[in-house]
Amino acid sequence: MQRVIAFAFLLSLAGFAGNASAATPEEQQAACQDDAFKFCNDAVPDEEKVKACLIENRRKLTTACRAILSGGRSRRK
Numbered sequence: 001m002q003r004v005i006a007f008a009f010l011l012s013l014a015g016f017a018g019n020a021s022a023a024t025p026e027e028q029q030a031a032c033q034d035d036a037f038k039f040c041n042d043a044v045p046d047e048e049k050v051k052a053c054l055i056e057n058r059r060k061l062t063t064a065c066r067a068i069l070s071g072g073r074s075r076r077k
Contacts, residue, residue, distance in 0.1 A: 023068055031064035
């Protein structure tokens with residue numbers, strides 16, 4: 001059940017990431033699912049809380065998930 005909820009959340013990342021990301025919903029799920037469970041498991045199933053948690057933990061996320069959250073834009077520091 002939790003996987004289904006997480007999948008629904010990850011599908012919602014398409015709107016969150018904006019049109020700059022050309023990733024399919026399946027690619028978005030693959031990119032962020034493990035990070036969502038690792039860092040934000042207690043926020044599931046609340047999509048907004050999971051999004052906020054992923055943003056808060058951005059530096060800890062995989063490169064692929066960070067790219068999805070930033071809409072496909074890479075950021076240099």
